[in-house]
Amino acid sequence: MKYNAWKAVISFAFLLVLSLVVPRGQQLAYAAPLEDCDLDGYDDATGVPVPWPGYDETKGDTPAGPGTGKVSTASPTPAPSKAPTAAPTATPVPTAAVTVAPTKAPAKEADGSESSNKSSNGTSSNASSDKTSNDISGNSNNNNSSKANSSNIATAGSVAGATGSDTSTGSIASSGENDKGESGSKQANIRNTETTNTNTTSVNTTDTNTAGTGKSNTVEADANITDTKTTDIDAANKDTVNISDQEQTATQPLAGELETILNTKGVLEVKDTSGSLIHAGSSLIITGSGFAGNTNDLELELHSEALSLGTVSTIENGSFELQANIPETLEAGTHHIVVLYQGNEISRQPIQVGPRAADSFLEAISVGFTKENKGFLPGITVLAGLMLLGLVALAGSILIKPRGIKSK
Amino acid sequence: MNIDWLSAAALAVVIILFVIIYLLQKRDVNFTYTILGALVAGVLVGIIFSGHTSWVMPIGKIYVSTLNAIVSPLIIISILSSITALKSTAQLKGIGIRSIFWLLMTTLLAILLSVGLGLTFGIGRNSYLSLNGVDAQTFENKVVPFAQVLVGFFPRNVISDIAEENIIPMILFTVLIAVSYVLVANEKQEKVLIFKNFVEAVKEIIFKAVDFIIGLTPYAVLALVVSATSNGVSRSGIIWSLLVLLLVSFLAFILDTWLINAVLIKAYAKLNPIKFFHKIIPAQIVGFSTQSSAGTLPITTGILTDKIGVDAKVANFTAPLGTTIGMPGCAGIWPVLIAIYGVHGLGIHYGLKDYILLVVISLFVSLGTAGVPGTATITTASVLTAMGLPLELIVLTIPISAIADTGRTATNITGAMVAAAIVGRQEQSLNDDIFNDIAAYEAEDDAEDEADNGVIDDVKGEAHAYAEEDVETVKSVMADKKVKVANAE
Incomplete structure (x- = not known):
């Protein structure tokens, strides 16, 4: 038993050292790859909750940037039924990432993440972001919301989520308490300078059930947001889109994927x-x-x-x-x-x-006599040349005395 | 296995129509009428079985392939036959060179006229041709360097040239062999006589084969038009453009026959054009109705000697030569207009050099033609092949080609007679007394005397036959004449 106690202490110390020495990003990198193809918020193979529906590490999805404890907070979440929505409920901040999308940011209303806050505690009452994006078509880009959200959750304040080719200027205001106070309440201004912005979208998120207790020191204020009741997006002061269908949002590509598509x-x-x-x-x-x-x-x-x-x-x-x-x-x-x-x-x-087809005899016969017929002038020139040759030949025959006329 | 019963039914209907065409041909129904009937029937069947004619389409394709197969042998044998007909180098230098020159000159002028008219009217423009299996855009940027074209004119390997359908090298090589024959024959005729006999024998066979292939035209027209109509090719834009093509081609025939030839007759044969054309009308009518330059030959030579006053040695040489060399209608106007029609319809960017090339190639192709109905189809195939244009253009234009064949033949015959008259004048072998009808009565008396001797037929009867425009009578009279002359000799 003594041996076992020592072994436990050493192991714990080793893990502690590791956790302090190894960067958080590396810690995440070695996590088991999670894949949620069926968009139910759980890893398809293990049933482990994933940071957000559609999360797929095999495709390079990053649940969080350095310093975020998204995975670590998601994994231990015991409630399987509602935990999956906890991740997407991180949308208040994520909506800032949505604004990263080149097109009009979608508005999203997500429910059902109340029970995921066992491991986190905090409040994010209003998360708003103002963004401008270079939306050309005016179409709402629903694709990116969930994935991009995650990145922003992971990087709240660190702007790691703004990885898309389109930039946004967003301000995210979120409040929350973390028992360790590492990231309890944050205000982050996210600015992406990669692209020009033409539209302005403001995202107001109200979180009504956001108690969270961070057991991990990687917990960000964003992660404490577990329930989003309403999300209002005012896009360019004219588009208001409410999206409640998570499946729709799950099909939206990440900013990285968008970049791939465009490039x-x-x-x-x-x-x-x-x-x-x-x-x-x-x-x-x-x-x-x-x-x-x-x-x-x-x-x-x-x-x-x-x-x-x-x-x-x-x-x-x-x-x-x-x-x-x-x-x-x-x-x-x-x-x-x-x-x-x-x-x-x-x-x-x-x-x-080309011009439209000639659909009458008159059009067909007169098509040569339009300005579009570049052969008209050469054609007339050839005909005129022939005529000139004929005249010269006739003139020559008059001037030159006939020969070889024979009578019987 | 799923069987498309509608396709099977379409094939069955086409086969029944084939039987009807066969019966019509057995009853000697006019060739043109048969083709036009096949055209109408093809349109109807194509509409009824729209989209279900895939089983019929191969029939038309086979015809086009067969037509293409006969091009090379026909050109080679026609040129060999024409030039080896010159019995000596003296004849080659005199009548021969002049005949070839003027036959080609009439064709060249017809080609230039066609280029001028084709470009001016913009034939084929905005028709947006859609040829079965042909992508118009593949031709759009087709550019061949002129130097490469020029080098390509000359034979490299005669076998590969024939195999690859390089028309111009093939023609040049054949001319080389033919002229060599004449030079050798001038000294050792017995030694090369077998070659001459061989050429004549092959010519008979090839011409028979051509005759057979051309005889299949109504069947091909039926099958091709069925497929084309079914596939929507015969949309209005194309139909109108084809009508314009037909109209412009007849305009070209008219201008060539009665304007350009009039200038040539006046300037180089020193004859009154109006009187000349009045005298040759019977030959033109026979050519117009029979669509056969070779078939009209007896009448052509008869008129040349008896009414125009061209010496028999010139008339009997130049006029037959005109059925294989020259032919402004079949080898000049028609192929050039079809090529320009295709260039416009397929949107191919043709520049000055390309048109010059078209003129040159058409002129070369006119060296080897056959004076049988439908030969223009073969010359057109030659020109299109040499220019790299799709042969499917022939398929598209076959229906109107049957109508145009009438004007083409009349133009060919006129061109040959004009060339013979000019050569006769230049060889001092033209009797103006005959042309001016001064010796008409004497000729008639002579003819009566000769008829009494059983040598020649009755000129009066011949004239009567012309007046009635009875083609069959004229043919039989002239056949009798030849037989009697042969017997007398």
Whole structure:
């Protein structure tokens, strides 16, 4: 027993030293990979609660940056049924991460995380963030909310969550108490300077059930937020979106994934369905390849008139195919097929569009006598040249005396 | 295994229509009418079985392939036959060179006229051709360096040139062999006579094969139009553009026949064009209705000698040569217009050099043609192949080609007669008294005397036949004439 006691003490000391010496990020890095593909908030293999639904370490999801104890707080959560929502309830801060998304930030209302606060204690009454993002399309980006939230939870105050290509200016105000006081109440200003901002979204989060006791010294104020009753997002003073469906939010990519989607420049092949030249009124087959795989809601537009051709989803290998018609009134000349994602251009392909087909005899016979017929002048020149040759030949025959005329 | 019963039904209907075409041909129904009937039937069947004609499509494809297969042998044998017909180097230098020159000149002028009209009218523009299995965009940026084209004109390996359908090297090599034959034959005729006989024998066989393939045209038209209509190819844009193509081609035939040839006749044959055309109308009518330059040959030579006053040695040399060399309608106007139509319809960027190349290639191709109905299809295939354009253009234009064949043949015959008249003038072998009808009565008397001797037929009867435009009578009269002349000799 004595031996065992010593062994326990040494082990404890060893663990203590390790925990002090080894950076927290490294500690997390060696944690068992968690994967929540079914978005139920639990690891698919072990049933261990994950920081947020859809969390997948195998894809490089980081539940928290250095100094966050997200995993450690999530793991010991005993209540399996409600704990999963504890992570997403960290959305008040995460909403700051949502604002990282290039498009309009979604508003989210998440319920059901009341029981996850056994291991944490704290209050986050109002978390608000003001953000501006370079939203072009005005579409709400629901994809990023949950994952991005986590990163922000993990990095509350440390701005680690703002890893997307789009930047946001957000201020997060959160209050909470931590029994160790390490991060009990924090106000963080998150500023990302990577992109320009055009829209402003303010996120107000009210947390009504946020008691949390941090057993771990990695607990952040964000982690204490366990229940979010309401989340209001005022996007650009005109869009108010309430999202209560966690499954929707779970499909939103991380800022990193967004960056991947935008940076994976695929190529487009545009053809007329009948194999003829592309012209006004053509039916086109647009084939894309080399884009990010399994991406939904890629928008295809015809520029420069910004005419929507449709929305596609790529398959695993990053390809897609779309059949679309272009209007008969489209002006002839060079146009572009543009692939957009959340309003951001991914790729574009120039196409030469001819005038619409001649659909009457009169149009067909007169098509040569329009300014579009560049062959008219050469054609007339050839005919005039022939005429001139004829006149010269006739003149020559008059001037030169005939020979070889024979009578019988 | 799922069977598309509609496709099977479409095939069955097409086979029944094939039987009807066969019966019509057995009853000697006009070739053009048969093709037009096949065109109408094809459109109807294509509409009824829309989207279910995949079983019919191979029939048309087989025809196009077969047509393509006969191109090389026909060109080679036609050139060999034409040039080896020159019995001596003296003839080659005199009548031969002049005949070839003027036959090619009439064709060149027709080609230039076609280029001018085709570009001016912009034929094929905004038609947006959709050819079965052909992607228009693959031709859009097709650029071949001119130097490469020029080098490609000359033969490198005759076998590979034939295999790869390099038309111009093939023609140049054949001309080389043919001229070499004439030079050798001038000294050792017996030694190379077997070659000449071989060429003539092969020519007969090849021409028969061409005749057979052309005879299949109504069947091919039916199958191709069924597929095209079913696949929506015959949409209005294409149909209107084809009509414009037909209209422009007839405009070209008219301008070439009666304007360009009039200038040539006036300037180089020193003859009155109006009187000339009045005299050759019977030959033009026969050519127009039979669509056969070779079939009209007896009438052509008869008119040249008896009404125009061209010496028989020139008439009997230049006019037959004109059925294999030249042919402004079949080897000049039609292939060029089809090529320009395709260039516009497929949106191919053609520059000046490309059009020059088109002119040169068409001229070379005109060296080896056959004076049989539908030969324009083969010359067009040659030009398109040489220019790298899709042969499917022929498929698209076959229906109107049948109509255009009438004007083409008349243009060919006129071109050959104009060339013969000019050569006759330059060789001092043109009798103006005959042309001016001064010797008409004497000729008639002579003809009567010769008829009494059983040598020649009745010119009066011949003229009567012309007046009635009875093609069959004219043919039989001229056949009798030849037989009698042969017997007399």
